[in-house]
Amino acid sequence: MKSGTRIQLSLMMFLEFFIWGGWFVTLGTFLGTNLKANGLEIANVFSTQSWGAIIAPFIIGLIADRFFNAEKILGLLHLIGAGLMYMMFKAESVGQFYPYVLVYMILYMPTLALVNSVSFRQMSNPEKEFPSIRIFGTIGWIVAGVLISYVFHWDNEQNNITNDSLRNTFLMTSLASLLLGLFSFTLPKTPPAKTEQGASISQILGLDALKLLKDKNFLIFFIASILICIPLAFYYQNANPFLTAVGLENPTAKMAIGQASEVLFLLLIPFLFNRFGFKNTILIGMLAWTVRYVLFAYGNAGELAFMLIIGIALHGICYDFFFVSGQIYTDAKAGEKYKSSAQGLITLATYGVGMLIGFWVAGFVTEHYKATNPDNVGYWHNVWLVPAAIAAIVSVLFALVFKNDKKVEINA
Template identity: 35%
Template sequence: MNIKFRLLVMNFLEFFVWGSWLTSLGAYLSTHLHFTGVQIGSIFATMGIAAMFMPGLLGIVADRWVNAERVLGLCHLAGAGLLFWAATVTDYGLLYWIMLFNSFVYMPTIALNNTVSYNVLEKRDYNVVRDFPPIRVWGTIGFIVAMWIVDLNHWTVTSTQLYLSAGAAAVLGVYAFTLPACAPPGGTGEKRSLSSALGLDAFVLFRRKKMALFFLFALLLGAALQISNAWATTFLEDFKGVYPDSFAVKHPNILVSVSQVSETLFILAIPFFLRRFGIKRVMLLSIFAWVFRFGLFGLGDPGTGFPLLALSMIVYGMAFDFFNISGSLFVEREADMRIRASAQGLFMIMTNGIGAYIGGYGSGWVIDHFTVAGVRHWSPIWFTFAGYALLLGIVFPLVFRYKHTPETAYPKHV
């Protein structure tokens, strides 16, 4: 079977698992379980806690001792059991711990998915920058398909979304063991320093000012991503009393999935933008796309303001891809081959780790601050988030002084 197709299936399932609940869990926790903003934010922040150390830790394992595809499979099998259990729990305290452990095993798989893809493509002499984005697009398609299944079956406010995710995780867990072997590159028998033996190689990237600043802003943009993940569907669900017959209220997940459709288009544009403009300008475009994403939410509604909501969904594609996918490729280029899995894990620590933790708890606090007598006032909420992104957009070009040279961009793969 064609290896690109096999990686395509892996990417599809990887993000199907996440898309089954990521955008709709907040609505379930709010509408069905009646959790507060801080409680919901704390559950989403479990992804941040896990990503602070688990991607790096399992990246070390994949770099040093165990094949990356096997680590990927074991993580998904464990996640399948935890998600199934989570679907049966309604108590906040217990659900928090289950979702925390689920985050421990899921968050590393995003970086491992990239590592396996890069490893397999390079071994077969494919161009990673050119050939990976079309494969990664199918991860986004998997995310969209999961969202549509949840929405069309009216599972956005039920625990069935967790059962669906558990089933997909079990399938991927088994499938991962059938993928080509991605042996640890560190197992060559050569003498290594203590830091190399412990897998701390990727942290040397912080010695380079360019990379230290890149990771700092990756952290801050990770917070913006978590805000969007946690509250977009909950925001639309809150309009049920005012616009009960609107498309946005009846099918919130389908509307939000337009964001992922936009993603698929912007992913394909990444090689062109990176080669022509460089990571600095691409990340700056991402930052201001977040400003528009949140600002349009603050101005829109499911009635006459529906076009603004739709435009916000389209803008999301640039906001996410130009930061997340481009950032991963940038790290892939800048890191030594021997520490790539650890470097991808470090990128995840900064974005879906510390950044997601800040975004989860911070957004929960903002939500509760603008909630009066049980009613959330969404316009000031979204404008607060837009102001945060705008501040990043002003500071970023002043401090990240990376000079892009088109002639030497991405020489390893182009």
């Protein structure tokens, strides 16, 4: 790959995930503090991510992949997104905010596939070249958190987040989206591929891979993937509001520790996968969710602040050991015939169905315990014990019914 192309793709990835991390991490805090949203209203807003994930295959598979260059549709979606993000910046109530965030997420989620498509089409050896490009996305997410906490101080108590300072995250993201939208038109041309043009609707939506559910092991993994996304949704929806409420300094930047840990633990997956097998590796990931939420339940911003930091740092194990290992397992089980369809099906099940359920469960649980303890932040203890219990139950059931599959391996 030419060095110029590598720089272009790296900047594309940086901006793509800078945009997501620049507003999504603090969204729960903003909704509750600035727009006075309750738990169910917050759940409704967060669920737009799931609706975006469900609708994304239609946009990419039925429109983008068949009729337009990937870089052009990427640019157009981000330009529209910049306008929607600005309208979110201006919104004064949840009612005004919701339509804009719904349309935005429906348009943003497809861009996650588009940046991968643009990247892969420029690579002769994606297995070796893609990680060094994709890591700039993680860096972008981390930089967004650092800017919010340490440069602009939008989430600090000293700045008093009730003064609407968090609203500026949407303006920052709008400008970044405008920049990526314009920059996308300079990216290498990525026309529709003939194989993509000829794909059926069932292939595009991953429905061909439903045949894999006849395999008992894969069916168990598929169900577990949906269920484990329920505790995952608690983290995305509640972590920043919780850390802010208990008084942890610079919570958004500290949450970026989770993204940094992703990079570290990602390197350990090949070793653990081949050393312990898929079942044990994915069980470590599941149990890490339980440990994380117990740490959140019993930690505080004072002497026990280290428990909160460890809980954040466990994100690498929680995410990589389950989701990345799961993608590898899916790829191996599907084979060449259903490879793309199977990945699409798992994405639809997890980020679509699983997290949609999870956001609403998190909303109901948070609102329930907050109503019983409205005068202080003590209700968070009970809130975190719920996803801890869910993750523990899913882990035990998975351990009991999933059988080791020694045929599934990756190269260390």
